[in-house]
Amino acid sequence: MSEEKSLNFLEEIVEKDIETGKHGGRVLTRFPPEPNGYLHIGHAKSICLNFGLAQKYGGKTNLRFDDTNPSTEETEYVDSIKADVNWLGFQWDQELYSSDYFEQLYSFAVALIKKDLAYVDDSTAEEIATAKGTPTEPGDPTPNRSRSIEENLKLFEEMRAGKYPDGAKVLRAKIDLASPNMHLRDPLLYRIKHIDHHRTGSNWCIYPMYDFAHGQSDAIEEITHSICTLEFIPHRPLYDWFINQLELFPSHQFEFARLNITYTIMSKRKLLQLVNEKHVTSWDDPRMPTISGLRRRGYTPQSIRHFCEHIGVAKRENNIEMSLLEFCIREDLNKSAWRRMAVLDPIKLIITNYPEGQEEFLHSENNPEVEGGEGSRDIPFSRELWIERDDFMENPPKKFFRLGVGLMARLKSAYIVKCEDVVKDEHGHVCEIHCSYIPESKSGNDTSGIHVKGTMHWVSVRHALTAEIRLYDRLFQVEDPSSEEGDFKEYINPNSLQVLENAYIEPDLANAKMGENYQFMRKGYFVLDKESTPKHLIFNRTVTLKDAWVKLKTTL
């Protein structure tokens, strides 16, 4: 008997609505991005919520681009958004655009004017702002508030016809200039923008504001549950007001707390700034919290979906620890990624009693997490190997289970070796490690009777491939960059990217394919970068493995 999983507050609402037969028990949600940037993991939360709710309750989800501001919106963003939603594993019912409704929205505005609930205002932006008052003081009407319906109708038509320049006039709702809710103090409905729109071209020179487009779009599509983030709570009375005054389908808005993650930012505006000012290379830079960045970094759709389930949904502000995201990708990749060996910071190890020129192939399973190991590959072994520099210490502490003069350790899938001696360069740095190997300790049929605590990865010098490896770390040095004083960019981590030009990787990795995740044993999960070529292999580190030694080391 498994315990029933508890519902989040939105699931509770939907279940209640189905129970009471609201909208005939129908569930239709929508994901409404503005095509002015790339999707990030905060959007993933919203996507999982909207599509997940519909999936769970037998409904559907529309993808609707909220494209009412042509000065920031582009087709490039539309394409990336569609690709990202699909990649995350979701299929929308209809692909729609707020701009599809421009004609209808225009007639809604006319209807409002005819009810004397909207007027054309010639005031400047500043005049309107000051006349709105402050949260503690009511606003004052501007001179145009009392225009006749006929004059408003004529002026609005002329606005549409292009008779006035940008900013000369706006259409405002006539609601309540004294409302304690600032959004009800005669909000703007339409503004003039002589700019081509990515879909409607030059058909329009007036464009509706968010508040006059979003709710009505929901109503037109008969969205049953319109889910958005907390900052839209004060807009809800306005959302309802338009629907009531225009007598439209009663869509309802529900709000949840947006996702924040430590050591990164989630604002599209700020992310765009990082791109434009070259703090990162692009929207899909693997350090970015964008879907495309995470994808390039090696995150899987499943791990992101799982993350979104883990974090839950509520109305309280939150700042999720990055370690939870990392847990989710490790959990996924541990079960699925094939193991390979790669030496990131190499030092040469010579097996003095292994015949020169000899080589053999050793078997190593692809995935120890799965019964049968998902097969194995043969790894070439020879007298000279690369091992990790920090797998050797000149003065090893007691709990160091790797190499130091006199110490023994196992080479993964190969033999136990004993460190006999080291060679130093002119600066006194160790540049070669000399070992003897124990022939009877061969992996798979070890008759040596020797037990060692440490196992190390390695690559045969003669057979190794060279690769560039990019190590990523958190983008910011502080938990919450946007709450710190000053510009958020002051808190960028200068070491968020470390490039290793000369790593050595096992030959089988020549077969690595884009989108295939590997575990480089003892080092982390890695994936081929899109800039990689057969002649110049490039791997991105998705995430490190958990490492008990780094912690132990610091306490010694």
Add this chain to the structure above:
RNA sequence: UGCCCGAUAGUAUAAAGGUAGUACAACUGGUUUUGGUCCAGUUAGUCUAGGUUCGAAUCCUGGUCGGGCAACCA
């Protein structure tokens, strides 16, 4: 100092008046040819003051703290 939203371990999230639970993180120990995984365990929480009640994280009142609200952005 107007209106709105919120407050449960370090971080999130449950408990719909009846044993404060789960995950991540942290810490112990065990297993291990990855110092990974896995397994077992430990630490740690109801913002505050009153009230209602046999019984309050939950209901009521006051306070405190955090966030939001005035863009021709969404």
